[in-house]
Amino acid sequence: MNRSELQDAIDRHGEDLSAWPLADRDRALEFLAREPESRSLFQDAAALRTALRDQLVIRAPAGLADRIVRAALGSNPAPTSETSRA
Incomplete structure (x- = not known):
């Protein structure tokens, strides 16, 4: 694994290594042992997730459900192939 592959894996799996598939986690841990400065990618991803979570408060309009x-x-079900033949 290299830095760009690690970034791709973080983008796909998130910043929590414990939630990653085992094979990807093992490769990431091996890479991080060689390149510990790459841990900043996890910190950046966590900071981004926090910033997005704090900014995006989406609420459905009242009464939508x-x-x-x-x-x-109140709607009629769409005809199926069986009911349209009858």
Whole structure:
């Protein structure tokens, strides 16, 4: 593994090494033993995740779930191939 592969793995799996697939984790740990300064990639990813989490508060509009349920209960199901032949 090299630095760019480590960055790619962090992008795919996140900054928590314990959540990584075992093979990727082992390769990352071997690389980090050789290049300990690359640990900063994990710190950067954690900082980015925290910044995004703190900035992105997305809330559904009030009553959205009720409108979806009402629409689903009031709509006719789409015809299936079996019902359209009848």
